[in-house]
Amino acid sequence: MKIGILGAGQLGRMLGLAGYPLDFDFVFLDPATEACAAPLGDHIHADYQDEAALAEFCKRVDVATYEFENVPAKTAEFVAQRIPLLPAPVALTVGQDRLSEKTLFDQLKIAVPRYMPVATREALDFAVRNLGLPAVLKTRRLGYDGKGQAVLRAPEDLDAAWARLGGQPLILEAFVPFEREVSCIAVRGAGGEIRYYPLVENVHRDGILRTATPRRADPLQAQAEDYVRRVLEHLQYVGVLAFEFFVAGGQLLANEIAPRVHNSGHWSIEGAVCSQFENHLRAIAGLPLGSTALREPCVMVNFIGDAPPLAALAAIDGVHIHHYGKTPKPQRKVGHATVTAPDEAQLAQRLAQLQLLVAQSEN
């Protein structure tokens, strides 16, 4: 089976690596010259708006998907009119707008932090009076890794935040004094079967994910699965979806969804029986889904800006190295490592060694 992927970043690269053993071939479409998935398939080097290139892409594949959630809606529709595109474009468009995303959560009775749309400077004042401070002002579209966000702590922060973000559709969200951040990665098959990975505890710094730790039996697992199921079934979703939550007062509050494989699921390559990448491919290819069970305690650590030296990483037992083949650059995700161990004590020891290396190399 020939699989087309819109986007050719590290998620496409890891989809490709998971797909070869299933006898799948890949065609990537991505405007970037340095597209790190390109060596794993054919790369159509074109803009997402280039209809001739899109038509060529559609001609060459049996089924298509995306690894980049900011693929333009028009692009997705163009492709979906010609070949099966999974998950369906509606998931992409809902996830691309924080307001429609939150409206969906409300509609599905999923607990969500209080929010208000903000279109003008006056609307911002009004929203701040209603939600109080602190609060977070976010662009409705194209935000990721903490970009397009401003934390408002005091009234005097409003002008600067407006100067930076105003002039585009915004949303103000009540600040959630969360105890922790978790995500639930799930996959829904073509026939409606759903499998959930163990809840993952995520640590961000400067808005960028640093570590992700799957929890063997988190007390919030059942609640998270119920919320994810509502979204998956409502959207008639096929593939992997990531749902990020805040935990406040011991309860889940919806943060956002990503209609694709997700950084907080990378641990599943070694840590789960079937990885999120393989399960996404199984779903879009109409195959039975694989087990999402945790195999061993593990933690994923991102390489931000630059990666530790290969030899130092390789010297720690149980460290599984994943380079993305990208040029180092401040704040860029250039790779990750997942450390596995037979028990929690050994895991803590190995993780400490890994974290030390990562801290020394970050950029």
Add this chain to the structure above:
Amino acid sequence: MKIGILGAGQLGRMLGLAGYPLDFDFVFLDPATEACAAPLGDHIHADYQDEAALAEFCKRVDVATYEFENVPAKTAEFVAQRIPLLPAPVALTVGQDRLSEKTLFDQLKIAVPRYMPVATREALDFAVRNLGLPAVLKTRRLGYDGKGQAVLRAPEDLDAAWARLGGQPLILEAFVPFEREVSCIAVRGAGGEIRYYPLVENVHRDGILRTATPRRADPLQAQAEDYVRRVLEHLQYVGVLAFEFFVAGGQLLANEIAPRVHNSGHWSIEGAVCSQFENHLRAIAGLPLGSTALREPCVMVNFIGDAPPLAALAAIDGVHIHHYGKTPKPQRKVGHATVTAPDEAQLAQRLAQLQLLVAQSEN
């Protein structure tokens, strides 16, 4: 790092899949048009004797290795004179000749079945009188998967065997009434560090490996490691080596070595902390070696001739599918599956389901 691989079959393909996450790129040299590793790197499509192509290969890579043990000795020497070729060509030449292999075992005081070289029809009679029947007549070179062998059970078998195999250097080996066949996969790093995978129990049919099962604590582990170490150190070997043994009377008897990653080590992709493929790359790249510890009970099953339907395989929990991207053909290894499970009871159940599918599809 750019790694050159002589041969581009399934072993090259799995080396490539293991190498991308370490930030390695690949150049394969292989005369086959349908070279299944080719999509994972650049493919120089040329004969092993084509010196212009070999020179080009050497120019484009930092270090070279092989995934095919019948690379001509002259080819290996040509490459080794220009760039680091690991393991060194001596391992290749020793392994290519059953007589020099057995002579080495004798020299290193590794127990070996009785054998005699056979160059003429008279020498065959003489060897049969000395070793008795049954015995196995084998070509000294280019035998694999049971090819180039004849079992002699009675004196009247000699003429037919000679008619089929005579005229090339042969060896007669005493038939070993073995209880089981095992292999020890080990890896030696550039600095001399050695790691051993758990002993693997192998089942062959028609001379082709069918299943390989790593044993958690086989009583022969220590003896096997000692034998493998002697070979690795004698050859100053760098990379993965496979050593196959017969077990007779509870003792190991050397059968043969393969100077490369090996079919009986494929289970290590999911079953070991660091796979044989990654460890081979780590060794030739001068990196510290990864842990060879068993993560979970598992069994590898080969797909011979054809593979079971993808959907049927995917429906069994814990089955990890590995297609080689090859056209089905009788007796051809077209893929394998490794089934993992948290305990032996579940493993047995899953394995029975898998074996049923494999039996239905074999060709």
